Amino acid sequence: MEIRIKAAGDRLDKALSDQTDMSRSQIQQLIKAGLVSVNGQSKKASYTVQIGDLVSYQTPQAEVLEYRAENLPLDIIYEDADLAVVNKPQGMVVHPAAGHTRGTLVNALLYHIKDLSAINGVIRPGIVHRLDKDTSGLLMIAKNDQAHQKLAAELKDKKSLRQYLAIVHGNLPDDYGLIEAPIGRSKKDRKKQAVTAQGKPAATHFRVLERFGAYTLVALTLETGRTHQIRVHMAYIGHPLAGDVLYGPRKTLPGAGQFLHAQKLGLTHPRTGELLEFSAPLPQLFQETLDRLRKEGGV
Known part of the structure; x- marks a missing residue:
C-alpha cells in the first residue's frame, strides 16, 4: 500500500x-x-x-491468517445475498487488531455469514463502517465487493442514515442544533481525537428528546463518520457522553462504557435500489438507566 x-x-x-x-x-x-x-x-x-x-x-500476512471464525452470539437484523445488518453489543470490538485477534465482530461474522466482501482484506471482511467498542447498535455488512463499493460510496456522499441515541451530561440550552467542527488526532494524547484546525470536516446534528436535570437524552445524526465523532463533538460543546471515560468526567452514570447506541440505519440496497431502514432496541442497561432517570428527575 x-x-x-x-x-x-x-x-x-x-x-x-x-x-x-x-x-x-x-x-x-x-x-x-x-x-x-x-x-x-x-x-x-x-x-x-x-x-x-x-x-x-x-x-505482515502471517498475523492476518490467524483470524478465525468463532461461534459468538450475533444479532442479525437483516440478511440477503448482498448485505447484512447486525446489532453489535456494547463491549465488542469490531475487527481484530495487533494482539487482539479473538472475540471480535469479525470473528463472529466469519462463523455466521459465509460470504463477505474482500475489499478491506481478511482483517476487516465485510466491514463498511465501524462502531467503537463500547458503542452498541447497527452496522451494515457487505457480502460482496460490488455491494461494498456502493454502500461505501453512499456513506461518503452522506446519503446513508445513521442516527444514535445518547445520554449526555448537563442540560443542553438548545432543543436542536448542528455541530460543525473538524476532527483529527489529538496532539496531547495519541489515544484521543480532538477538534483541531488540521482535522477533517465533521458535522453532527443533535435533537433533545428528554431532559433529566443533570443529564439529557439526545438523538444524534451523522453527516460524516470521523473516529469518535459524536464523543468528541459532544465533549467539545460541554456535554460529554455519560460513561465516556476517555472524553468525559470521572463522576458519571454507572455502566460499562459510554451510553451511545446506533439506533437507526438507513441505506439504499446496492442491487435493487430499494430504500431500507432498520432500528434496534436500546440495550438493557441503557433502558434501565433511562427508566431510573425518568423516575428520579425527568421534566
Missing part, C-alpha cells in the same frame, strides 16, 4: 499514523521489520517527512 505525505515536518511514524488507521506503535513495528519505505528507501521512524514523499508499507 502507498500514500503521499500531505504535510511536512512530522516524524515518519506520526505522519503515517495520521494518514492511516494504524497506531503509531504498530507503524514503528512495521518500520523495524523493514516493511516501510520512503521514496523507495528505508527510513527510521524519526525521519522527517516532506510534502509529496511516497510512503510504501506492508502489513
